[in-house]
Amino acid sequence: MIIRILGEGQYDLSEDALPRLNELDSAVEAAVESGDEQAFATALADLLDGVRTAGVPHAADALDESDLILPPADASLEEVRELLSDEGLIPG
Template structure:
């Protein structure tokens, strides 16, 4: 799976990491739905850290992204507009 963080680049995550990625995304969705600013910050930081823990794709190696995450400085209000009932990561 290829995940892009807007303004940073792309990371490749092993297929066996997708369930963990979805679990972290679910935590983010719950915090956003609850309007929990502190929970949102912690869950979003955890999601970004999880993705950044994957293999960085070189900038000149272009791939379609399976998921696109907003920049790390996104606000709770911005995230509310982006998140669907499935979180940021579909699946």
């Protein structure tokens, strides 16, 4: 699976990483729903760190399509609210 962090690049991750990323995604979603800016910033940073830790950088010269696209680290709560689906940022 290829996950893109906007403004940063793509990461290759195994399907085994999804359960943990879904937990982190749930924290982002809860913070957005509550409107808690501080919890949101922490949860988004944790999610992006989770992708960076579980994944390996995708070849920069590869033109492969991303399976998932995540907002950049400096995204606002409102920007992420617009990106959320019924399943959060990471389906599953």
